[in-house]
Amino acid sequence: MKKYMLFSLLLFFAFSCTTYFPVVDTATTNISVSESVAGENPELLELLKPYKQELEADMSRVLAISDVEMIKNKPESNMTNFMADMLLEEGREYCKKNNLELPVVAYVNYGGIRSTLPKGEINVQKVFELMPFENTMALLKISGEKFRKMADIIAEREGDGVAGMKLGIKNKTVSSLLVGGEKLEAGKSYWIVTNDYVANGGDNMVMFTDPESFISTETSIRDIIIRHMENKTKRGQHISAQTDGRIFYE
Amino acid sequence: MSNRRKFIQQLAWGSAGFLAAQYPGSIYAKDNFVQIRILHTNDMHCHIEPFPESDSQNGGKGGMTRLSGIIEKIRMENPNTFLFDAGDMFQGTPYFNYYKGELVLKIMSKMGYDAGTIGNHEFDNGLEGIKEALPFVGFPxxxxxxxxxxxxxxxxxxxxxxxxKEGIKIGLYALGIELDGLVAKKNFQETRYLNPVKTAQKMELFLKEEKKCDLVICLSHLGLEYQEKKVSDRILASETRCTDLIIGGHTHTFLNDAIRTKNADGKPVIINQVGFGALLLGQIDFVFDRDKKIKMAVSSSRKNG
Structure with missing residues (x-):
């Protein structure tokens, strides 16, 4: 009797695979979120209102006047050059103030530049669109060998944002390289100013992760851009940028 | 409301008369069909309002306030509607820089999301940034x-x-992208990354067998596909057996329509992704027949886990 029960129990488990309601049909549509489909939800607009008012008041403040429209492009562009030149200038200012060795090169990852700058008035909003991330300025001292690896990656990506160096690219490899007007020396060390994202190896910049020396300024790059623009305006200057052949294809 | 009326309404909303075409006439007489509608977004990146008119590509389009208007309209037409997000809610507009996770999560909670997952940009203000935002999330x-x-x-x-919903059981699990090399170490610290394919195989089997789900859905922030050999939604689809739908993100891919492909057993699986910035809303309908339960021996596929 016991045996029989055990057998029927086993039989029960063997055949009691789960049952499901079957899918008899599917349909898929991707709907464009445009005005013709539906209006904005008034409840959400109500929730958003106080935040929006506060933000808009701050965002509309004009920081500087730009003589040109800045657009990023490869191998170089006025936009990438503006960002790298600005970072090199501000990085050097920081080092002077803190009695540190000055950086010779600035590196700005192409992907980190998120927008363009229009010709004319630049307000806080534009700077936020350009640099939405909370990245900070970082200074690192790397060997000539690692510097070369950085140049190799820039060449492979066919361009980036740089200042203080001149790079020729042929078939995605380095064909010529000058750092501060001089040939790169493997045995020498170089100070670079960049952002903490790539300094920590982001964008696969692994050669930055183990530097000889590292300074984290904890100063937001967006705040640096805003201050940089305000200072230009205070001095009665406009901002501008151009290409100058610092990265070129051979 | 009778199912019949619901069906007519849903068809009117534009889900293409797919049933009428396949079951001419007879379908309208049956009350045993249930239509589960999945709405989904990904990579909204704090685009709470429509893109500014000055935006050359997307001016006046997208944004969560308008997206919500569409979702409300769909919900009125089909109460069996779910709303999911596949990650990267954070970062992209000044609303994030000023109010961090707070505002976007308040907005998404108000929109009635049923669930969401973690994209790489959720780590932008570190683990602390996620922790500080959690009190504002009204969905799992x-x-x-x-x-x-x-x-x-x-x-x-x-x-x-x-x-x-209406007797149909839906199981949901979620996968995130590898953080190393994408997110600064200080922002994810001791977070351990587990193999997404193995996790998926374990989760789908658990949901199908233990939880007896009729439908299994994955929220994925892995990305649709890559040139190099990197795990993606395409790979995930081909290596799973019980997942019916992969709601993707990360690669900001605009698909005109969802991708229909085959899983490891040659059975159908749907992958979809809707760009970024709340510019598109994904809508996937599954129609179930509640009159005929079918047996499925899921255990046989366990070996490959």
């Missing part, structure tokens, strides 16, 4: 392959969730 956040045990986020997320 799922993560299957980030192990937060040794971090301040331990116990903050679910590995899976099940829902029941």
């Amino acid at each position: 956040i799922l993560s299957g392959n980030y192990d937060f045990s040794d971090t301040i986020l331990n116990g903050s997320f679910l590995t899976h969730k099940t829902f029941v």
Whole structure:
């Protein structure tokens, strides 16, 4: 009797695979979120209102006047050059103030530049669109060998944002390289100013992760851009940028 | 409301008369069909309002305020509607820089999201940034392959969730992208990344067998596909057996329509992704027949886990 029960129990488990309601049909549509489909939800607009008012008041403040429209492009562009030149200038200012060795090169990852700058008035909003991330300025001292690896990656990506160096690219490899007007020396060390994202190896910049020396300024790059623009305006200057052949294809 | 009326309304909304075409006439007489509608977004990146008119590509389009208007309209037409997000809610507009996770999560909670997951940009203000935002989330956040045990986020997320609508059981799990090289180490600290394919195989089997789900859905922030050999939604689809739908993100891919492909057993699986910035809303309908339960021997596929 016991045996029989055990057998029927086993039989029960063997055949009691789960049952499901079957899918008899599917349909898929991707709907464009445009005005013709539906209006904005008034409840959400109500929730958003106080935040929006506060933000808009701050965002509309004009920081500087730009003589040109800045657009990023490869191998170089006025936009990438503006960002790298600005970072090199501000990085050097920081080092002077803190009695540190000055950086010779600035590196700005192409992907980190998120927008363009229009010709004319630049307000806080534009700077936020350009640099939405909370990245900070970082200074690192790397060997000539690692510097070369950085140049190799820039060449492979066919361009980036740089200042203080001149790079020729042929078939995605380095064909010529000058750092501060001089040939790169493997045995020498170089100070670079960049952002903490790539300094920590982001964008696969692994050669930055183990530097000889590292300074984290904890100063937001967006705040640096805003201050940089305000200072230009205070001095009665406009901002501008151009290409100058610092990265070129051979 | 009778199912029949619901059907007519749904068809009117534009889900293409797909049933009428396949079951001419007869379908309208039957009350045993249930239509489960899945709405989904990904990479909204704090685009709360439509893109500014000055935006050359997307001016006046997208944004969560308008997206919500569409979702409300769809919900009125079909109460069996779910709303899911596949990650990267954070970062992209000044609303994030000023109010961090607070505002976007308040907005998404008000929109009635049923669940969401963690994209790489959710780490932009570190683990602290996620922790500080959690009090503002009114919906569950799922993560299957980030192990937060040794971090301040331990116990903050679910590995899976099940829902029941009109007798149909739906199981949901979620996968995130590898953080190393993409997110600064200081921002994810001791978060452990588990193999997404293995996690998926474990989760789908659990949801199908233990939880007896009729439908299994994955929220993925892995990305649709890559040139190099990197795990993606395409690879995930081909290596799973019980997942019916992969709601993707990360690669900001605009698909005109969802991708229909085959899983490891040659059975159908749908992958979809809707760009970024709340510019598109994904809508996937599953029609179930509640009159005929079918048997499925899922265990046979276990070996490959």
